[in-house]
Amino acid sequence: MTEPIQVNFEKCTGCGLCSKSCPFGAITIVEKKARIGELCTLCSACVQICPVQAITIERREVKVDLSLYRDVWVVTEVGEGCMKGVSFELLGKARELAAELGQKVCALLLGHGVRQYTDSLAEYGADVVYLAESEALARYTTDAYSPVISGLIAKHKPNIVLFPATRMGRDLAPRVAATLGLGLTADCTGLSIKDGMLLQTRPAFGGNIMADILCPYTRPQMATVRPNVMPKPEPQRGRRAEVVEVPVKLDPKSARVHLREQVRTCAAGGKKIDEADVVVTGGRGACDANGFELLQALADELGGVVGASRVAIDLGKKPKSVQVGQSGITVSPKLYIACGVSGAIQHTVGMRGSKLVIAVNTDPGAPIFEFAQYGVVGDLFQIVPALTEEIRRRKACK
Amino acid sequence: MRIAVCVKQVPDTTEVKIDPKTGTLIREGVPSIINPFDQFAVEEAVRLRDAAGGGEVIAISMGPPQARSVLVHSMALGADRGVLLCDRGFAGADTWATALSLSLAIKKLGEFDLVLCGMQAIDGDTAQVGPELAQLLSLPQITYVDKVEIEGRKVVARRQLDEGYEVVEARMPALLTLMTPSDFVPTNPPFSKISRAQKKPLDTWGICDVGGDPEKLGLKGSFTTVTRVYTPPKREKAVMLEGTPTEIARKLADVLAKEGFI
Numbered sequence: 001m002t003e004p005i006q007v008n009f010e011k012c013t014g015c016g017l018c019s020k021s022c023p024f025g026a027i028t029i030v031e032k033k034a035r036i037g038e039l040c041t042l043c044s045a046c047v048q049i050c051p052v053q054a055i056t057i058e059r060r061e062v063k064v065d066l067s068l069y070r071d072v073w074v075v076t077e078v079g080e081g082c083m084k085g086v087s088f089e090l091l092g093k094a095r096e097l098a099a100e101l102g103q104k105v106c107a108l109l110l111g112h113g114v115r116q117y118t119d120s121l122a123e124y125g126a127d128v129v130y131l132a133e134s135e136a137l138a139r140y141t142t143d144a145y146s147p148v149i150s151g152l153i154a155k156h157k158p159n160i161v162l163f164p165a166t167r168m169g170r171d172l173a174p175r176v177a178a179t180l181g182l183g184l185t186a187d188c189t190g191l192s193i194k195d196g197m198l199l200q201t202r203p204a205f206g207g208n209i210m211a212d213i214l215c216p217y218t219r220p221q222m223a224t225v226r227p228n229v230m231p232k233p234e235p236q237r238g239r240r241a242e243v244v245e246v247p248v249k250l251d252p253k254s255a256r257v258h259l260r261e262q263v264r265t266c267a268a269g270g271k272k273i274d275e276a277d278v279v280v281t282g283g284r285g286a287c288d289a290n291g292f293e294l295l296q297a298l299a300d301e302l303g304g305v306v307g308a309s310r311v312a313i314d315l316g317k318k319p320k321s322v323q324v325g326q327s328g329i330t331v332s333p334k335l336y337i338a339c340g341v342s343g344a345i346q347h348t349v350g351m352r353g354s355k356l357v358i359a360v361n362t363d364p365g366a367p368i369f370e371f372a373q374y375g376v377v378g379d380l381f382q383i384v385p386a387l388t389e390e391i392r393r394r395k396a397c398k
Numbered sequence: 399m400r401i402a403v404c405v406k407q408v409p410d411t412t413e414v415k416i417d418p419k420t421g422t423l424i425r426e427g428v429p430s431i432i433n434p435f436d437q438f439a440v441e442e443a444v445r446l447r448d449a450a451g452g453g454e455v456i457a458i459s460m461g462p463p464q465a466r467s468v469l470v471h472s473m474a475l476g477a478d479r480g481v482l483l484c485d486r487g488f489a490g491a492d493t494w495a496t497a498l499s500l501s502l503a504i505k506k507l508g509e510f511d512l513v514l515c516g517m518q519a520i521d522g523d524t525a526q527v528g529p530e531l532a533q534l535l536s537l538p539q540i541t542y543v544d545k546v547e548i549e550g551r552k553v554v555a556r557r558q559l560d561e562g563y564e565v566v567e568a569r570m571p572a573l574l575t576l577m578t579p580s581d582f583v584p585t586n587p588p589f590s591k592i593s594r595a596q597k598k599p600l601d602t603w604g605i606c607d608v609g610g611d612p613e614k615l616g617l618k619g620s621f622t623t624v625t626r627v628y629t630p631p632k633r634e635k636a637v638m639l640e641g642t643p644t645e646i647a648r649k650l651a652d653v654l655a656k657e658g659f660i
Contacts, residue, residue, distance in 0.1 A: 079561075211626070215621055218621045262562070327578075376646050
């Protein structure tokens, strides 16, 4: 079998830019020519950077008529007694994409007793709501949701389907993709239209690298999108949508995974960390003595919530539900105050969407300062109480 | 108890740095490791096998020849054998083509009670291969599991939700994707076990061995195409505030007032 990646030795000047750009260390320069090694994953970083276009990658051909697929779909998610904010964020993005394509926005609403949400989905941008009401859909399960959504996609042939990159969406979307044999891009932070296709931007290597991804051969183009990275649109009051009832006949025996127990937890104070406007986060440096009490006092003054880095969670200072970062929650508050957080990429990937970032750390070399607009090299045990006091004083003077 | 565990070799990203001049990843000195979530999956597979009084744990990986080392590592942790899917035709696979390759290998290996995967790899972070593999093997899936036990023919798993958790059960066979509980400390196998693992059976299979269609695997079989890879634009470095704690507090309060937070 011939290699899909080829180096044209006549063009190659041996400049070595490809070797430097390769995230996998797969390219070496031998006798002034680039050699692609077995570590190559065909990511195409080298193809982009090569100044003389000496490297080419052969891709598969398109065989189906992709223009038959129309409209931008959003799979919505209902939380505890409310529509999850990410559903509206995705509708906002879907509106933008659909406007550019001249297509419609359709929302998929699955659940039991969820009809009440159709109006708000319309106000946030849905032209059509596919409503699947069934007792079998009351709680999310892979075996119930995946066939319903796969069936709707197969029948109506959307062009784009967006899923929330929540635990639900990341369980569901790949199952649907594999059922229908479709491409899927995980955890996108950016979406746009390029040459009529969905250009999907996502972080990899813990946020160290960004990748632009297209799905040229199959439709729909599917992506999961992180909560809190797309702005929530302004609702248009009174906007209406066509509601299409989806009859659901699920055989209860088809469920293969059964619930024994469910425990719902929420951040202290009721406000969830990914919905708060102000987040005050503590890392290793806040784990001594009453560090987190000081942070709580500051958060209280600012009407915010307290988050924590993985270290603080592991030390038992805060519950897992407020962990910011790669293995925790992505937040994008208006104000993020990082105290005693060094700023490892596993953490910053979860907070880099924050608007205003203030960092307090004793180590002037801490990477968190590269993500902050304002930095303080100092002891949070002195700075945080002084700031809390100063805010109290100013509020009292108002 | 027969368990297949999918493992991936990844760069130890905690040590990856960006060259400020060229804006590229500095790979020198960055070791390759077993994906931490996969290590947990291997350790759980071994524990479940032993608790069941025996059986077989087979570690499967797809990658270049050097990915052998994660299979040896898995066997040092207690897996009974390893299978490496190694063929240039597998290269460039997106999550779909990867899941398809793994499904062929698992089908070839026969019946399993459980298939375990890490919840995601720390390089790609997609969390897609597990559920895609479950669908291709027609198995029920339980994702984000941090605790698992066997009760007769049932697997009982605690899965983490965005808010809280649930405990679910399924008849085996089933596929689980595992996330490490916060108190997980990966076992570092001693040299004697690594040395013994070198003698355990480790097969290397190409596309022909698993009966795959080269047109449907690797880059050719992938539905998604990476068109550009780049480092995210760097933010401007922070404005550093100096002075006594009181002075700094005043300056910070000025910023917060200007931005409307006070």
